[in-house]
Amino acid sequence: MHDLQMTMDDGVRAIPIPGLPEIVSGENIGNLISDQCLMNDTPPCVGDLIVVAQKIVSKSENAVVELSTQTPNDEAYRLAQIVGKDPRLVQIVLDQSTRVVRAVQGVLIVETHHGFVCANAGVDHSNIEGDETVTILPVDSDRSAEIIRGAFLRRTGRKVGVVISDTFNRPWREGSINVAIGIAGFDPLQDLRGTEDDFNREMTTSVVSLADEVASMAQLVMGEAGRVPAAIVRGVKWNPGDHSKTRLLRPANQDLFR
């Protein structure tokens, strides 16, 4: 058994979960991923965080849209002209969004129903069969994470936390990083306020986005091409709890940067 939790000095580790089949609609990916961990001889430990790429969550939940089903409205046509994208694709993005943040040639930044600010509302062409098919973000990615968490507990007896991750670009900085778009079983923030620094002064501003750092770490073994859409992150100290991804979203009226 691998039940001993690593201590801080052992560090943290991201372990890829290769070998998963192409995911189709209706698949219970929690069962698939936990079984695959056992088959790979990397069984989950209590305290592991399981990171799962949004793409396979969306596929399993049939969060997939055919461009051919779309009838773009005037706004979609207008924006499609500005950004240089297929109006049907723009319509799908608009359907997923509450507001358009930025629209210029090649770029459509929106705020999604969930509250994520990202390119194209997370609507994505890559790693899905068919040129006319796109994935959209899961309707409720916390629920998706909770289902995977339950599957791990049932199939392996291990209490794990779950992160659904997606790849976001960012203001000011080049390159994408992975962030958490859904969580289950743990507190995605690590609040260090009230603790003391090395000189016994209170740390006043240190709330770490544990879930986002874990999502980024997992991407280093998951890769972009989608062949390894899940990973185990082991050795991170986290607090169990029933939290929502909304805890990771800064309320607009407190957003220091906008």
Added chain:
Amino acid sequence: MHDLQMTMDDGVRAIPIPGLPEIVSGENIGNLISDQCLMNDTPPCVGDLIVVAQKIVSKSENAVVELSTQTPNDEAYRLAQIVGKDPRLVQIVLDQSTRVVRAVQGVLIVETHHGFVCANAGVDHSNIEGDETVTILPVDSDRSAEIIRGAFLRRTGRKVGVVISDTFNRPWREGSINVAIGIAGFDPLQDLRGTEDDFNREMTTSVVSLADEVASMAQLVMGEAGRVPAAIVRGVKWNPGDHSKTRLLRPANQDLFR
């Protein structure tokens, strides 16, 4: 010897480097950190990335300012009133900056000389002795990283990459994450454009900020309180090269979000 590089299937690992003394001005932290790795029985491997917290780099380079030495100008007094901070501290922030991005109660977001958009230009009170002393960011954090890289090669014979990391808050998302503010010896971006996805379609937009993901990963073992200001990240595939941190900065005229 630990010279065998891990393969992808072994995953990636962040190993803390505890045991470093309090860093003082003039200290060669490259020597200290590489020696500490050997003492801790976690010798570096070829291909490791060494992540070092900005705070100890600044301390070793005497990138430290006493509030008592400051004579705030009119702009510093004006902004200090708005944000509710010590005008002398605001003067230090302004001296580190090319422009003020946002100033409201409690918050001063600027763009630094280096091109980083962050709170208070990275000027920081925590983990430094004396209530009237702050650290500022290293003048040239790539050079700082290069010196550490050289020390590892000399002291251990190992070719490593180096990341200087700092903790940044972000627009739209709660909690801080660690990012790279200086690099040496490797390409901080992983460019997947031109590769194919699982369905043989070209990946067109996938440039991953490897250095930022590595910085975030390292924070999971470094912690905020400063007691473990350095870590080894092992198992990440990277391309060697002579790159600058400016590669991580999105040019303003290409910034999709502003």
